Amino acid sequence: MDAQLLTVLQLTAWSSILGKILDWLCAFLPGFDNDEMYPLHAFDDTRENRKMLSWTLRFDSVLDADQLHLSLVKLIDRPGWRKMGGRLTKNKGTKLEIQVPETFTYDRPAVRYSNEEFDLDMEEEPRVWKLPKSDSTGRPSMHEGPPAFRYLTKRPDMPTKFADYVDKDEPMMSMHVASFNDGTLVTIAWPAVLTDMMGMHGFIQAWCEVLGDREDNVPEMMGAHKDPMRSLGRLKLREKYVFSGAHLQGLQLLQSMYYSLMDKWTHGEMESKTLCLPASSMAKLKREAGISSSSEKALISEGDILAAWLARQACSILPISSDRPVTVSIPFEARSKLPMIFPQASKTEQESWGEMCRPNPVYLGNATFMAHLHIPGSALLSAPIGEVAYATRAAILRQTTESQIKAASREIRHRQEEVSGPLRMMKLPLKYTTPDSMMVTVSNWSKMNVFDTFDFSPAVINKSLGVATRSMTSLKAGKPTYNHMDVLRPSMGDRNKFHISGKDHHGNTWITGRMAAAGWEALQEELAWL
Secondary structure: OHHHHHHHHHHHHHHHHHHHHHHHHHOOOOOOOOOEEEEOOOOOOOHHHOOEEEEEEEEOOOEOHHHHHHHHHHHHOOOOOHHHHOEEEEOOOOOEEEEEOOOOOOOOOOOEEEEEEOOOOHHHOOOOOOOOOOOOOOOOEEEEOHHHHHHHHOOOOOOOOHHHHEOOOOEOOEEEEEEOOOOEEEEEEEEOOOOOHHHHHHHHHHHHHHHOOOHHHOOOEEOOOOOOOOOOOOOOOOOOOOOOOOOOOOHHHHHHHHHHHHHHHHHOOEEEEEEEEOHHHHHHHHHHOOOOOOOOOOOOOHHHHHHHHHHHHHHHHOOOOOOOEEEEEEEEEOHHHOOOOOOOOOHHHHHHHHHHOOOOOEEOOOOEEEEEEEEEHHHHHHOOHHHHHHHHHHHHHHHOOHHHHHHHHHHHHHHHHHOOHHHHHHOOOOOOOOOOOEEEEEEEOHHHOHHHHOOOHHHEEEOOOOEEOOOOOOOOOOOOOEEEEEEOOOOOOOOOEEEEEEEOOOOOEEEEEEEEHHHHHHHHHHHHHO
């Protein structure tokens, strides 16, 4: 096994070196002289962000695809927003930049648009009826994950590798619409260096404003040229990062890779699934965690309970007495935690100011950090779920303060400065764990409230009239009834990862995840109890 590991490491190193040489040569290819150049900021251009993301929204309404496309282009072509219509390129120093055409044209569009039309209802198309939907009996259910539906959510020739977007004059953003007689699938895809999920959420909200002819409500875009987080982690700090110096280094990184390979060999490839938990199932989990329905304000949230529960399912492949450590990582967005950098008027302030209040600015970039919980496998598997949820909440509260975010930023900047130039992308991201830890990541997007905040109703088509019109027959017309995020080319390290999408209009909680088949089998048994 050691010889195999050495061979893998050697091949990886040579592949990376050859890629850097090709990148260096591509930097000297001719470009477009009148294009505008935008920077990628320090927290954008990182190794972990060099992946392709896609976000699919299902609408049980027929939407005018061309109207969606035109309004999206109109938003991108607004002053301050044109960065979103750019292409990835490398300057003479091989640093990534965003190159935006002086004028968007058919040959050089703001967004790569495609529309596939089906003269069928969604339930009549064999590939579509398998899309996740809530169980009519009100029971929790498990479905195929996002990769099973890529043939519906992306055009056949869509690039899926990050390298396919660099120096190819390919728009970073693409929109694919699958149109049916009774519904629509809308998918937006982009490289993660452009923005994180919270940034894309703000972008789609602004798109909805343009779609509804409410352009005065479109907020300003922060960070197009100037990095609002440029000083984060550079100034003198009052406290150290809670895990300062505890990241994997040197031989520990090789040991960590060895354990990842052993997990893959022992437990197999990751499988992607989608879960639908009705309100009754969440109520049972809350009762198990010690939260009564009459509690005015619980100390732990549903997100904490789900993080503990999902981590336990992922680690169910371990013996219950296992002494193997587990690291549960919780991504969080820092915009709401850094008011001095990202000023946000509260809802109360917005209401009191009325028409004089401008929408809060949107930062389209990466401002996502991680909180970590370290826990023995035996404790995770045997302790009451409420105790694990409380430990998760304590870790989040401790690590998401403004001072801790600044301290974590300093650690990241030091890591970036250790190696500069073309070799910088070979540097692995910081991992605050132990070499033998089992890694679990749980992202919670519930606060985005996607099912209510995304309003595409101005593009709803009245099929009998053949025109786009707001439907008054349903409260959810033009609003998504399901959504999922997909990483188009997951890496070997994308193991035991879960995304909580939030609650739909019927109170169902939606979750997508990647873990070993044995973990899903254990979770299926758990659903019988829920």
